[in-house]
Amino acid sequence: MLRFMLWFGVLFSLPLPVMAAISVFACEPEWAALTREIAGEQVKVSSATNALQDPHHIQARPSLISRMRKADLVICTGAGLEAGWLPLLLRRANNPQILPGQPGYVEASSAVTLLDRPQRLDRAQGDIxxxxxxxxxxNPNNLTAVARLLAQRLAVVDPEHAGQYRNNLDDFLQRWQAAISRWEKQAAPLKGMAVVVQHNSWLYLEQWLGLKQVATIEPKPGVPPSSADLARLVRTLEQHPASAILHAAYQDDRASKWLSRHTGIAEVSLPFTVGGSEKANDLFGLYDDTLQRLLAVVP
Structure with missing residues (x-):
């Protein structure tokens, strides 16, 4: 009896493992990183894509379906970015609490004003x-609005830790606003800098920093350039010079490198999301590294 009581006491004196309160499925690395900032250790978070994948096009793998089936909350960009795979994942996961319209479904783009809304829809225009x-x-200012939305939804699906989510949000926003002020001071020399982009991925960056887009390598969104397209671009850039050719880490850089060789314009690979470079290992590093790479080619 004494031995039993001793073992009983030892068993209940051992520290219990810390269990994640909820599971979060993020469609892109930036939202997984933002979730970690707001939720801390209260969640188990995973991303469906990584920085070297095109978020427009991934396979709805069984592993992703399984993770989504177990998720308490899903956060995705929306605005059609995941239209080729997210609906299929949601349908096959058969998880009612994370369907659009439910508190467990967070569409980041719903928190901000979207740019470049087309006046008319025509598939001949490319992947619009x-x-x-x-x-x-x-644009880091957009993440402020998304962070507020995310914290609100986390509190709904996990009310037990609502106070912690609010505190984490306040702490993040304080650090984030200080970082934005620092970045904007650093970025002053970039205002008005002319750039060529491979894909129209940089509109919000251009708006934030005051960059001037003078050409796009893709003749239509999602359509690779032909040799004739690239030749026309060379002639265009003779008339409208640029300081940098921008492409994301996940994109095929052959056209950008070709254009750089034939024009002398610096080709710049930007991380685009968390994990897109060695330094972009969190949200703060993402913008630190993006600015450093752009400032390195300022005329």
Whole structure:
């Protein structure tokens, strides 16, 4: 009896493992990183894509379906970015609490004003987004609004830790606003800098920093350039010079490098999202590294 009581006491004196309160499925790395900032250790978070994948096009793998089936909350960009795979995942996961319209479904783009909404829809125009440009993470001010929305939804699906989410949000926003002020001071030399982009991924970055887009390598969104397209671009850039050719880490850089060789314009690979470079290992590093790379080619 004494031995039993001793073992009983030892068992209940051992520290219990810390269990994640909820599971969060993020469609893109930036939203997984933002969730970690707001939720801390209260969630188990995973991303469906990584920085070296095109978020427009991924496979609805069984592993993703399984993770979504177990998720308490899903956060995705929306605005058509995941239209090719997210609806299929949601349908096959058969998880009612994370369907659009439910508190467990967070559409980041709903928190901000989308740019470049097309006046008319025509598939001949290429891969366009009816709701507007979805690459909202390229302006850090957008993440302020998304962070508020995310914290609100986390509190709904996990009310037990609502106070912690609010505190984490306040702490994040304080650090984030200080970082934005620092970045904007650093970025002053970039205002008005002319750039060529491979894909129209940088509209929010251009708006934030005052960059001037003078050409796009893709003749239509999502359509690779032909040799004739590239030759025309060379002639265009003779008339409208640029300081940098921008492409995302996940994009095929052959056209950008070709254009750089034939024009002398610096080709700049930007991380685009968390994990897109060695330094972009969190949201703060994403913008630190993006600015450093752009400032390195200022005329």
């Amino acid at each position: 987004h009816a709701s507007g440009n979805p690459h909202i993470q390229m």
